[in-house]
Amino acid sequence: MQRPKVLLTRKWPDRVEDKLCSRFEVELNHDDHPFTEKELIDALKKFDAICPSVSDKLNGTILRSGNGVHRTKILANYGAGHDHIDLSAAEDTGISVTNTPDVLTASTAEITIALILAAARRISEGETLIRAGLWSGWNPTQLLSTGVTGKTLGLIGMGRIGQRVAEIAGHGLQMGIQYFSRSKVSAKRLNGLKVSKVSLNRLLSTSDFVSIHCEANEDTFGLIGERELNLMQSHSFLINTARGTIISEKALAEAVRNKTIAGAGLDVYENEPAVNPALQKESNITLLPHMGSGTIETREAMGYKVFENLDAFFGGFTPPDLVTP
Numbered sequence: 001m002q003r004p005k006v007l008l009t010r011k012w013p014d015r016v017e018d019k020l021c022s023r024f025e026v027e028l029n030h031d032d033h034p035f036t037e038k039e040l041i042d043a044l045k046k047f048d049a050i051c052p053s054v055s056d057k058l059n060g061t062i063l064r065s066g067n068g069v070h071r072t073k074i075l076a077n078y079g080a081g082h083d084h085i086d087l088s089a090a091e092d093t094g095i096s097v098t099n100t101p102d103v104l105t106a107s108t109a110e111i112t113i114a115l116i117l118a119a120a121r122r123i124s125e126g127e128t129l130i131r132a133g134l135w136s137g138w139n140p141t142q143l144l145s146t147g148v149t150g151k152t153l154g155l156i157g158m159g160r161i162g163q164r165v166a167e168i169a170g171h172g173l174q175m176g177i178q179y180f181s182r183s184k185v186s187a188k189r190l191n192g193l194k195v196s197k198v199s200l201n202r203l204l205s206t207s208d209f210v211s212i213h214c215e216a217n218e219d220t221f222g223l224i225g226e227r228e229l230n231l232m233q234s235h236s237f238l239i240n241t242a243r244g245t246i247i248s249e250k251a252l253a254e255a256v257r258n259k260t261i262a263g264a265g266l267d268v269y270e271n272e273p274a275v276n277p278a279l280q281k282e283s284n285i286t287l288l289p290h291m292g293s294g295t296i297e298t299r300e301a302m303g304y305k306v307f308e309n310l311d312a313f314f315g316g317f318t319p320p321d322l323v324t325p
Helices: 014-023 037-046 087-092 106-123 123-131 160-172 200-206 226-233 247-257 298-315
Strands: 005-008 025-028 047-051 075-076 096-098 153-156 175-180 195-197 210-214 237-240 263-266 285-287
Touching: 005 014, 005 037, 014 025, 014 047, 014 298, 025 037, 047 175, 047 298, 075 298, 096 298, 106 123, 106 160, 106 210, 106 237, 106 285, 106 298, 123 285, 153 160, 153 200, 160 175, 175 200, 200 226, 226 247, 247 263, 247 285
Parallel strands: 005 025, 005 047, 047 075, 075 096, 153 175, 153 210, 175 195, 210 237, 237 263, 263 285
Antiparallel strands: none
16 A cells, blocks of 8 residues: 655654654655745645645645645644644645644743743843953943843733743742733633733733733734833833734834833744844844744654644544644
């Protein structure tokens, strides 16, 4: 029996690639180049399954190419977020979509806490000073920063990652936690952590740190713009490890430059891999290269999730992580 032909659009951890190759006929991306639109369109004709990642923009134009008739029947996404895939177009062309939820929670929460600490304590600025050979030694007022312990953290979105951030910040840093979400989180899911559900305006105006953990969709596109940033306190920080399109980068750069807020920490951007030059100019905006899930353990777990989804799909079963429009 011929094995399903599967394409990985990026380089994955070796152990995951080996596992996939043991079950499927896999084409690997050895040089890890981002696929072009033409390559993605061609791939839809050649492979039974494509395993894309956030760097692959599978929009309606690509998915409806060739009158929507493709060999590909499943997009087994390597990641939890799927805003880079047009789910409606996939459904219209008979292509199933899966993702890799749950396994990114711990690593993304960790990078969120890291950004909170880095932005508040000016860690990036301190390292830059050392590497430039400009440090003249300790003095009482050098790089004075903001303490985090006991401050108020506002979470926009309270899913798995938001809840884990709340646990670390609340228990570990004794931070007060408030959140804005479409639905209230049950006390059972919060494991005894004291939190308050508030309006977005109240969260922005009363939090020392605002961290974004909502999905990227039509409702959250540009959710944080000039008006929302003006509601924040001048000593507050904005953190984003969700998706870049949720924040207006132009408005954020202006808010930091004008001292409307104290700073920011970002791991995601509007037009990745391009980063707005206005953000790069501000030393009190900590910038990371979308590395939230970038631990060995998490990236392997993501790959094994993809394997489970493909194995179920080609075995005639509903994939455990099926995504619908």
